[in-house]
Amino acid sequence: xxxxxxxxxxxxxxxxxxxxxxxxxxxxxxxxxxxxxxxxxxxxxxxxxxxxxxxxxxxxxxxxxxxxxxxxxxxxxxxxxxxxxxxxxxxxxxxxxxxxx
Amino acid sequence: xxxxxxxxxxxxxxxxxxxxxxxxxxxxxxxxxxxxxxxxxxxxxxxxxxxxxxxxxxxxxxxxxxxxxxxxxxxxxxxxxxxxxxxxxxxxxxxxxxxxxxxxxxxxxxxxxxxxxxxxxx
Amino acid sequence: xxxxxxxxxxxxxxxxxxxxxxxxxxxxxxxxxxxxxxxxxxxxxxxxxxxxxxxxxxxxxxxxxxxxxxxxxxxxxxxxxxxxxxxxxxxxxxxxxxxxxxxxxxxxxxxxxxxxxxxxxxxxxxxxxxxxxxxxxxxxxxxxxxxxxxxxxxxxxxxxxxxxxxxxxxxxxxxxxxxxxxxxxxxxxxxxxxxxxxxxxxxxxxxxxxxxxxxxxxxxxxxxxxxxxxxxxxxxxxxxxxxxxxxxxxxxxxxxxxxxxxxxxxxxxxxxxxxxxxxxxxxxxxxxxxxxxxxxxxxxxxxxxxxxxxxxxxxxxxxxxxxxxxxxxxxxxxxxxxxxxxxxxxxxxxxxxxxxxxxxxxxxxxxxxxxxxxxxxxxxxxxxxxxxxxxxxxxxxxxxxxxxxxxxxxxxxxxxxxxxxxxxxxxxxxxxxxxxxxxxxxxxxxxxxxxxxxxxxxxxxxxxxxxxxxxxxxxxxxxxxxxxxxxxxxxxxxxxxxxx
Numbered sequence: 182x183x184x185x186x187x188x189x190x191x192x193x194x195x196x197x198x199x200x201x202x203x204x205x206x207x208x209x210x211x212x213x214x215x216x217x218x219x220x221x222x223x224x225x226x227x228x229x230x231x232x233x234x235x236x237x238x239x240x241x242x243x244x245x246x247x248x249x250x251x252x253x254x255x256x257x258x259x260x261x262x263x264x265x266x267x268x269x270x271x272x273x274x275x276x277x278x279x280x281x282x
Numbered sequence: 283x284x285x286x287x288x289x290x291x292x293x294x295x296x297x298x299x300x301x302x303x304x305x306x307x308x309x310x311x312x313x314x315x316x317x318x319x320x321x322x323x324x325x326x327x328x329x330x331x332x333x334x335x336x337x338x339x340x341x342x343x344x345x346x347x348x349x350x351x352x353x354x355x356x357x358x359x360x361x362x363x364x365x366x367x368x369x370x371x372x373x374x375x376x377x378x379x380x381x382x383x384x385x386x387x388x389x390x391x392x393x394x395x396x397x398x399x400x401x402x403x404x
Numbered sequence: 405x406x407x408x409x410x411x412x413x414x415x416x417x418x419x420x421x422x423x424x425x426x427x428x429x430x431x432x433x434x435x436x437x438x439x440x441x442x443x444x445x446x447x448x449x450x451x452x453x454x455x456x457x458x459x460x461x462x463x464x465x466x467x468x469x470x471x472x473x474x475x476x477x478x479x480x481x482x483x484x485x486x487x488x489x490x491x492x493x494x495x496x497x498x499x500x501x502x503x504x505x506x507x508x509x510x511x512x513x514x515x516x517x518x519x520x521x522x523x524x525x526x527x528x529x530x531x532x533x534x535x536x537x538x539x540x541x542x543x544x545x546x547x548x549x550x551x552x553x554x555x556x557x558x559x560x561x562x563x564x565x566x567x568x569x570x571x572x573x574x575x576x577x578x579x580x581x582x583x584x585x586x587x588x589x590x591x592x593x594x595x596x597x598x599x600x601x602x603x604x605x606x607x608x609x610x611x612x613x614x615x616x617x618x619x620x621x622x623x624x625x626x627x628x629x630x631x632x633x634x635x636x637x638x639x640x641x642x643x644x645x646x647x648x649x650x651x652x653x654x655x656x657x658x659x660x661x662x663x664x665x666x667x668x669x670x671x672x673x674x675x676x677x678x679x680x681x682x683x684x685x686x687x688x689x690x691x692x693x694x695x696x697x698x699x700x701x702x703x704x705x706x707x708x709x710x711x712x713x714x715x716x717x718x719x720x721x722x723x724x725x726x727x728x729x730x731x732x733x734x735x736x737x738x739x740x741x742x743x744x745x746x747x748x749x750x751x752x753x754x755x756x757x758x759x760x761x762x763x764x765x766x767x768x769x770x771x772x773x774x775x776x777x778x779x780x781x782x783x784x785x786x787x788x789x790x791x792x793x794x795x796x797x798x799x800x801x802x803x804x805x806x807x808x809x810x811x812x813x814x815x816x817x818x819x820x821x822x823x824x825x826x827x828x829x830x831x832x833x834x835x836x837x838x839x840x841x842x843x844x845x846x847x848x849x850x851x852x853x854x855x856x857x858x859x860x861x862x863x864x865x866x867x868x869x870x871x872x873x874x875x876x877x878x879x880x881x882x883x884x885x886x887x888x889x890x891x892x893x894x895x896x897x898x899x900x901x902x903x904x
Contacts, residue, residue: 188294188588189294189297189298192294192295192297192298193298193301193302195298195577195581196298196299196301196302197302197305198577200302200306202570202574208566208570211570212570212573215570215573215574215577218574218577218581219577219580221577221581222577222580222581222583222584223584225581225584225585225587225588226584226587228588229584229587229588229591230587232588233591236591237591239535239587239592239593240587242364243535243583243587243593245360245361245363245364246535246538246539247538247580248357248360249357249358249360249361250538250539250542252353252354252356252357253354253357253542253546254542254546254573255350255353256350256353256354257546257549257550257569258549258569258570258573259346259349259350260350260550261549261553261562261565261566261569262566263346264553264556264562264565265562265563265566268559268562269559274566274567274570277563277566277567291621291625372409375409376409386428389428389432390428392432392435393428393431393432393435396432396435396436397435
């Protein structure tokens, strides 16, 4: 399969992720959208890696690093979400407006 | 840089935007909005949720803590796979590197343990 | 298939290793000791770790090589940034000790995360592979997300952490996509490319030489994405939305550290990428970066004028300062690079001092951070008011302070490169900025103290005083006698090059 297919898939995933970040109010859904974007970039990496064949190993290794980083990000993100939920009983990011301008 | 060189990218951007907008629009038109009791229930792998748990806090916070620790330690195993694949070629070098890596994980584990992150009871 | 195991040379990343080991040691020792006690060992241990780190960073001075399988560049540029970062962190640790102790939230995690953050930032400075840039960026970002929300009971603190986290994670995906595109464009994520011949030895620098001119489209797009991702971290407009909120809600020592060190780390990666690696593509990235620079200077300065909260005001001022650094990057000549380094180092010291004063005056739980709270400060605490005056004047760029010298250097570099009109924009923005710094001064000196206001300075340790004194001393001394630091920055302005 041509590498372009995967690039289109990745671009679509990335756009959906961007849309999710911009349009969603629930903090966890925003976090999920960010994960979607990370994985879109990951698809790019793996697709390019496959395109390069034997020389494409660094791309796969990088993808593994991204997976690990994404997990760490989720860990920190959920911790912050729980912290806020315990205080406010809501994680709607539109309600987080103690500070403006 | 010539402008036509950017055209495929522009095309890609337009296409992806259209796809995103279209799929959101289509799903909002096609998707039936019928809410049944079963649909509104949280999905717990087919297990019916316990009754009588507090409305707002379905699980004790401890659960989330353990879940987060699990994610972190679980994902770290992805680095063991490449090592396993290239175990023969890496030989002693790989063993030492993995030793350092696992050593770091053990340090974190000791920290979590001593800070009480693994205790379930309050 | 044969594997080349990389040679392990520890000199290049020894400063980072010292910090990571120190941080783990602090966390584990404190977890074993348990609760209670004065916790004085935390800041002592952090100081030792940072001291060792500075010592090791100095050892690498003068090296010019790639280490760890071409992942790490050990050059003068990296050494300068690492030493400066460690100095920022030292001041932050001492200030934090006073601050956390007063507020009763002193915990080993604060120091551990701070050291992890510094280690990540240092890696950023010597990253010679885009994978390294991404990992370093995530290392310090993840630590900072937690540090921003360290005042766990404060609603604004939590809100800051959440906003900083979501926008920070959002921005790093753009960086990652940019890296993926670079990988697709040249088949590697290395910046320099290996000197050893053979397949896969390609790097961005070598690809720019070997590829025909028409094949850079993907690389140019990737450059744009990299600039966006790093622009978030250095708080450049239009990627600045998180800055005021994060700066306002974070504990003041953390805010000062972010303003000083995060900016330095982010700009270190940007400078290496744009001025060293992608220099041949400058015709393509310059328009983008010039647009960002103009927006950053103007928007930062103008929006700061309407701020009521001093931390928020300094947040917008830090955005404007990022714009001034960009003028040095756009010049992309030797003076521009050394000027940017000088500017970042001196701005960092000044802004750390300013936030140190705010940390002291803000009182427990940072209740007093609005500009109005500083009314008549001079009559109550002349020394602190004097120090804050000095820092604000330096941020405004008044002669005889180091801020003036910094602006002179970066603007001079931009003029030299033929960007006089950019300098005019910069000077106009500084003029607007001077207005709001003066506003704070007027409040401090010309207005009466509020009736029944609680005393401004209660219960802060000698360490905080020391930090403010050191920062004030540096601001004046470097403002009058700047040549040693400029010399240092100029001699540090060499990047790794295969030719030696």
